[in-house]
Amino acid sequence: MKDTYFFAVDLGATSGRTILGKVIDQKIELREITRFPNHIIQSCNRFYWDILALYHEILNGLKIISKENIEISSIGIDTWGVDVVFIDKNGEILSNPYSYRDPCTIDSPAQLFKKVSKEKVYGNTGIQIMNFNTLFQLFAQKQRNCQALEASDKILFMPDALSYLLTGKMVTEYTIASTSQMLNANKREFDEELLNEIGISKDKFAPIVFPGHIIGNLSKEVQEITGLSDIPVIAVAGHDTASAVAAVPAKDDHFAYLSSGTWSLMGIENSDAIINENSFKENFTNEGGIQGTIRFLKNICGMWLLERCRAEWEKEHNYSYPELIDAALKAEPFKYIINPDSPCFANPSSMIDAIKSYCKQTSQPVPTTYGEITRCIFESLALRYRQVFTTLTNLSGKEINVLHIIGGGSKNALLNQLTSNALGIEVVAGPSEATAIGNIMIQAMSSGIVSDIKSMRTLIKDSIDTVAYQPEDGELWGKAYDKYLTLFRNDI
Structure with missing residues (x-):
């Protein structure tokens, strides 16, 4: 059986990695390509992520793959949950995304519960109440008349925003969106009742897709930068814990x-x-x-x-x-x-x-x-x-x-x-490298190497101690x- 390679991007709140996964003889092998810090940037009493720095690090990892002449089948990105990026009508990033550690959300739950009960919010979403959930972030930004939010045409979660920079295609991956406290847990779609309470239109979000969906291929710009071909980018389980x-x-x-x-x-x-x-x-x-x-x-x-x-x-x-x-x-x-x-x-x-x-x-x-x-x-x-x-x-x-x-x-x-x-x-x-393995195996499932959770877990079980x-x-x-x-x- 021919070796099959997959490229995983695993981003945490303090550091990130790019990882090459190889599936050979129904077993998986991992190799770390790059490791880099992910800093929260404090400016003007706000806390941000540097999304372009993260994008730059992803490109660096892809360049190494290109120089080594490794033919990868696909790319997948997972990150921490809840944080989002604002995109304007021209498809440009309006500002660096706020970090969940930004203090503006401290009182947001109490303020929102004046409009809709805590029991209602939990009953619709099934998500535990935490002040940094996306629901409360967007509510706080709406209350303070955040200009980036007002000018946005689309709101993308972190892994979806980075996939967009690679492909030019916008999606909302289900597992990462589920951390937001804005999805109806039973319908698995945005809860319009809660969105209306915070003054956000459902149209601000790209269509929901599920793990294994092909978002698109590397754009011509990214192909020129990295030296790679038009490789597909897969919506893996975008939330790192889901992967x-x-x-x-x-x-x-x-x-x-x-x-x-x-x-x-x-x-x-x-x-x-x-x-x-x-x-x-x-x-x-x-x-x-x-x-x-x-x-x-x-x-x-x-x-x-x-x-x-x-x-x-x-x-x-x-x-x-x-x-x-x-x-x-x-x-x-x-x-x-x-x-x-x-x-x-x-x-x-x-x-x-x-x-x-x-x-x-x-x-x-x-x-x-x-x-x-x-x-x-x-x-x-x-x-x-x-x-x-x-x-x-x-x-x-x-x-x-x-x-x-x-x-x-x-x-x-x-x-x-x-x-x-x-x-x-x-x-x-x-495994200790569970997030990277999950990311890669969802790509493998998308490519047809494994068919479902059961066969995926069997392959993992046979590959690790x-x-x-x-x-x-x-x-x-x-x-x-x-x-x-x-x-x-x-x-x-």
Whole structure:
């Protein structure tokens, strides 16, 4: 079988990569072509993304492919969610896109809920209420008479805007649009009732397409710049988490996933949205997946806690992950437990002091060493995962017999084992490069190499090494979970 190459662009909120994927003998191989920073730019009290810098980096990656005479079959782009780009009637970008971290949306939900209830917004969209969702961004910009929005002919989400720069064709990819809180979760189209409430016409958006759709071919301009031919650009799962979940190497649909990194996202794939009073109360969200699936999930604090502690420890010693894990294993288990999603850990000036203060105020011993703090974080995350997993199964009514951990956090063997212990089910870790693999495999599905999710996941499963963890010490973890729930109910 001839080697088939695909080009993936994977853009996160702090960095981006271009990746070459090769499918050979029904297996996939990855090679990173370029890696580059993605900076938020602050100017005039606003926060922006430099979209042309990102476009420039994509072109650089394509130029390398051209120089190496690699014949790629297609190109796909995934990014973070919610942010948009304004395009005028001449097809030109009106301004750099605002970042979701721009402070103008802080009060937007409260202001919009004066016009339409919070329950109505959630009931129509199934998306958890977060002030930076596109719905609230556009409402805030409309309220402040944003001239770029007023002059826009089309509003494109980030991956769609970059695909437009490559092809000259405009689309709205479904999974990225589903993060906006502007899609009706059941109809899978823009909710005109909510758009009317914020004063935005549905005509401002390009037609919705689904993962696997061919957006168009590289424009003549891009062909001249890169030296490539008229290669098709595919609408992959434009939201990076959607691409990552597509790469879960599951053997059937009785699984949950945990996309593990700085933040953790735990959920299931479902055929329909789950929108009811309980899902609203528990703040679960319904985002688009591939082949008509819904990703029913919950956002959880992840390795953010340890990353912040490491930054403080670096002032005295740059502890490696093996050092931290070795020290954690030597610390006494279940002596210190926190609620990782407590507001006090959102962005404290000192994460170490915040953890110590939480333990003191909840009448626990106070951790002092880096090993004790690391163990506290890992065990607390595992217990929080159990709590969310329990709610997830109750809300969905789905039998789940395995948790797939994907993303960078899947390399953390200790946390993986603790998570298996806490949940009492098998945990399968890998792939760590889930987003890039999902992006590439959706391109492979578009090209006909694989036919559906099942065959795609079979190919992924045959291509990567995963590690399975079996639950241990169930009784001890049951007692620790009871302690955690008491702390959670009385959270400060």
